Amino acid sequence: METKELFSERRSITFIDKDRGLSDQTLKEIINLAVMAPSAFNLQPWRIIAVKTEDSKKKLFELSNKQDKVLEAPVTLIIVGNKEGYANNNPVWDEMLRSVGGNEEMVVGAKQAALFLYGSSDERKLKFAESNAGILGMAIMVAAKDYDVDSHPMSGIDFDGIHKEFNLNDGEAAVMTISLGYYDKSRKLYPRRPRRLFNEIASIV
Ligand SMILES: Cc1cc2nc3c(=O)[nH]c(=O)nc-3n(C[C@H](O)[C@H](O)[C@H](O)COP(=O)(O)O)c2cc1C
Numbered sequence: 001m002e003t004k005e006l007f008s009e010r011r012s013i014t015f016i017d018k019d020r021g022l023s024d025q026t027l028k029e030i031i032n033l034a035v036m037a038p039s040a041f042n043l044q045p046w047r048i049i050a051v052k053t054e055d056s057k058k059k060l061f062e063l064s065n066k067q068d069k070v071l072e073a074p075v076t077l078i079i080v081g082n083k084e085g086y087a088n089n090n091p092v093w094d095e096m097l098r099s100v101g102g103n104e105e106m107v108v109g110a111k112q113a114a115l116f117l118y119g120s121s122d123e124r125k126l127k128f129a130e131s132n133a134g135i136l137g138m139a140i141m142v143a144a145k146d147y148d149v150d151s152h153p154m155s156g157i158d159f160d161g162i163h164k165e166f167n168l169n170d171g172e173a174a175v176m177t178i179s180l181g182y183y184d185k186s187r188k189l190y191p192r193r194p195r196r197l198f199n200e201i202a203s204i205v
Contacts, residue, residue, distance in 0.1 A: 006145050013150040015187035016072040022149060022180055027075060030143045030180070037139035039132040041114050043092050045085020046133045046175075049078040049166055063161040064177065069152050073179035078162060079137050081129025084171035086114035126173060133175040144180055152179040 001009070031048060039045065051060050052075050060078070061070040070076050082090075088111065097107045118128035141151040154177045162174040183189070 001146050001148075006142060010141060010145045011150070011183070011189060011192060012152045013181075013183040014069065014152065014189060015184040016069050016150070016152070016179060016181040017184040018072040020074070020182045022074040022182075026147055026149065027180070030140060030147055030149060033143040033146070034136060034139035037136045039135070040118065040128065041086070041092075041110055042096070043085045043090055043114065043132070045082035045090070045129060046136050047080045047082070047172075049080060051076045051078060051177075059165055060162070060177070063158040063165060064154060065156050065158075067154060067156065069154075069179045069181075070177075072184075073152070073181040075181070076177050076179040077140065078166060078177050079133050079140075079175045080168060081133035081173045081175045082171060083125040083129040083173055084119070085128065085132070086111070086118045129173045130175050133173075137176050137178055140178055140180075148182075149180055150183045153177070154179070 027050065035044065051057055051070075057071055057076070060076055061067070064070045093107060093111060096110065097104065100106050118124050137153060141153065144151050157174070157177055159174045162168070162177075163172070166174075168174060
């Protein structure tokens, strides 16, 4: 799908065809495309919990203000941001060392910079997790559309409840959820609401 078409065609599909599944293979391909999303120092401070089983869906439904799409969708992704993704134990640092031909000084410098930029306050840690994982979320919705798979992002959810019930670590934050599936065309989606354009939202300084 052309990029311009993709952006204009993507909708948050409130009504999901509950009888149409999504194969694990397609899900994998969508995620493996979406992870081309940029991230700070390429640290990829995120993980994804794919909620597919009926029990897990019911649990997430309760933690999503009973939004029906969680029950209807073949899968809903919990996008988890890692507030400590700059730390030494992120395997990306080892990959970085290999990618820069073993230049340890460079990697040590990058680690120190990342620790300062993203780990020096709770606010910075949360911004780091949420900004990177949020970009991944958009990439997933765009990648899904390229596979003709529809999506619905949600943040009207119980973040603390999800953290607890889906066993997130202390250093992690649930950032948003995204239902994936196919629009149930028998139910009418409200018309797409207009956007505020450049002249209203942008300034050139
Ligand atoms: C971060 C985020 C959180 C959202 N949370 C919810 C939600 O909890 N429930 C819901 O019905 N829609 C949610 N939406 C969907 C928006 O309402 C929707 O994107 C917006 O109205 C524009 O419609 P469109 O995506 O069809 O263009 C969310 C969207 C985003 C980006």
